[in-house]
Amino acid sequence: MKVSKLWSLFWSVAGAVPVRVKIMGIILGLVLLLGLGVTFQIRASLSRTLADQLDKQAISITRDVAARSTDLILTNNTFALYELLRDTVDNNQDVRYVFILDPSGEVLVSTFGDRFPPDLLKANPVPPDQRFSLEILDTEEGLIHDVAVPIFDGKAGVARVGMSERHFRDVVAAATRRLLLTTALMSLIGIFAAYLLTMVLTRPIRGLVEATEAVAKGNLKHRAPVWANDELGQLGMAFNAMTEKLELARNELRRKEEMRTRLLEKVISVQEEERKRIARELHDETSQSLTSLMVGLKIVQSASNMEEVRERTAELRSLIEKTLEGVYDLALELRPSILDDLGLVAAVRKHMRDYSRKSDIHMDLHTIGLEEKRLPPEIETALYRIVQEALSNVIKHAGAEKVDVVLEHRGSSVVAKIEDDGRGFDVDKVMNSRKEERRLGLFGMYERASLMGGVLTLKSRPGQGTTVFIEIPLDGEKALLEERDTNSESTSVGSLSTGGDQ
Ligand SMILES: Nc1ncnc2c1ncn2[C@@H]1O[C@H](COP(=O)(O)OP(=O)(O)OP(=O)(O)O)[C@@H](O)[C@H]1O
Ligand SMILES: [Mg+2]
Known part of the structure; x- marks a missing residue:
């Protein structure tokens, strides 16, 4: 339920933005994901490698100090011991401190001078039978890799060296910065490439949309621009072919419509003419004949003898026959009953x-x-x-x-x-x-x-x-x-x- 809600929310957002924004968003997202992923991985592995190296270096330096200080401790040459410690600090930029403890655990000589941190003494104890002990101390100055090496199996004391992570942290930070900068640069290039891509893709689509809208408004003369011979170009060409056919069909329809109207006008005018002709025919022929018939009948009515009646009736009969023929012809002309x-x-x-x-x-x-x-x-x-x-x-x-x-x-x-x-x-x-x-x-x-x-x-x-x-x-x-x-x-x-x- 929740997943589908999230999905529909995603679609409501993704569906509302234009294709251009979608493509640019996807490319930018991918570049950022890739860049940040690579940065994170490189940073982690660089940190691991440098930390290992720092440990090895710390152990080696501490051993060296232990070996070189043995004689000096036994001869109680404190000054030379101090010189040894100073040299060690000066020659290794990562070395934060060096000190030597006597067998009873008291500081014999150190690079701290008078301000020796008391907590440091108890940290990282090393049993005499152990070759060395490594401990990472969390100090105010950051993490310190502290190595303790027993001198002369612990009989002459313990040499301790503290290596600061600061330098390698700086290296990691610089590498991270460079990688992030590269990612940002790649993102910019990605945005530019995405912009070009969307232009190539959306411009013909926008042209098609405009053409479709024009066609929807009835403008069949509008043609979609064809930019290339790719799928979108083919779509544009197919669309144009369709509009062309539509235009032809519409023109044909208009022509037919026009002809139909004219045909109808002609039919109506022919009908009118026909009516006039029939009216004329009825008026001039039939009603004339009927009038003659009426006059004839009046004469018959006032006839004085049978002979005259017969004569007039014969005339009237032939008149009726002629009229009938006329009416029949008229009917035949109106509709060929045959x-x-x-x-x-x-x-x-x-x-x-x-x-x-x-x-x-x-x-x-x-x-x-x-x-x-x-x-x-x-x-x-x-x-x-x-x-x-x-x-x-x-x-x-x-x-x-x-x-x-x-x-x-x-x-x-x-x-x-x-x-x-x-x-x-x-x-x-x-x-x-x-x-x-x-x-x-x-x-x-x-x-x-x-x-x-x-x-x-x-x-x-x-x-x-x-x-x-x-x-x-x-x-x-x-x-x-x-x-x-x-x-x-x-x-x-x-x-x-x-x-x-x-
Ligand atoms: N059998 C035919 N032989 C030669 N020309 C013809 C023939 N039939 C049609 N036509 C030509 O086609 C034209 C159009 O014919 P159509 O029947 O549409 O019109 P019309 O006969 O001129 O007028 P109406 O509308 O009275 O029929 C004619 O004007 C004529 O030039
Ligand atoms: Mg004709």
Whole structure:
């Protein structure tokens, strides 16, 4: 529980600081840890080695003093003894004191002069049969390595030498200072290196972050800077490629949106025109006829004999027949009921026959597997309107001699193809032309096909004719509604020649 709390605390702190600070913190921490660790180790081992050396030196000096003082003690030459002690102190900078005790333990001669510390006498006693005794004394001046060596097996007394640690402590302190200085220097270099590293790492990341923010705000023109060809550079390139695709997709979407709006406007204006036409038709034709009918009926009402009634009624009948025909034609124009009643193939065939009367283009219709079948009404309408527009384009723009229309039930989809041998056109140029130049016919065809989940392909090149190919899937509910004759299968090939001679 506690560990997880600490962990979450660590993450709340580490997560809040920028990557730059994290990297610099880690590198600085490592350098400091390494530097301090090395300093501590070197200091410890140096202290041990120097302390050992000091002990050995102390023992050797004390033995030397003991050996050289034996004769002087026996001859009671105190002055020479004192000289020996002075020489020893002068020649060894670590020697803090030297003194010689007589066999009864009294100070015979010492380097302290009159101020001999009384406690020192009792410290570090040495039995006569022992070669030496070493003791580390804690004094006001620091630690002293005190060595006692019996002189002449203790019969002539004891030689004592005290070696101060001060000098070697100074050496250790100087070495420690140098190591700490090196650590500090390394830390500075580490911070600088970390700064460079974080710059190399975070700069492209910051560029990416800025680019992401720009994209989030809808600015798809912004690109992430690519500094190098490493992983971050590749990430930047991938990001830029993605934004580029997004921009293209958005532009395409906008274009489609714009075209859809224009298509809608066109549909609405066509609808308005149609209404006006119907109103005109009703006003000029139907209501005129009905008025004539009313006048006629009045005449009949006031007819004087049966002969006149018969004559007038016959006239009125023919007037009613004409009016009925007009109403029927109007209804037919509004919705080609042949599409509802007889289906796609019959409607296309009638449409082509009507067109062939108006132009001298040779028109052929081939149907495969569709003669006896009905498709879902929305697919029939979509295909009918696409074929209608394609044929209208052929008549308006192609200058073709011949056009072939194929309607085919192929596997689980329905396919239509309208192919002319006219002058063709540059599809890309027309589709990407400025909006005021662009027409809505082709776009409407694409829209109708895609609304049905199908695809429309346009193949054309100047001088090489045009082929419009549409494939619409017939799945689930869009499956064939009716199979009037299951035996006829897809082998039924209908061909209608609706050339200009008909
Ligand atoms: N079969 C074709 N042969 C030659 N050019 C064609 C053919 N179909 C289309 N085009 C070219 O493509 C252009 C765009 O056709 P689209 O049907 O979109 O517009 P439109 O027929 O000019 O006008 P509308 O919006 O009334 O259909 C045409 O202006 C024409 O230049
Ligand atoms: Mg057109």
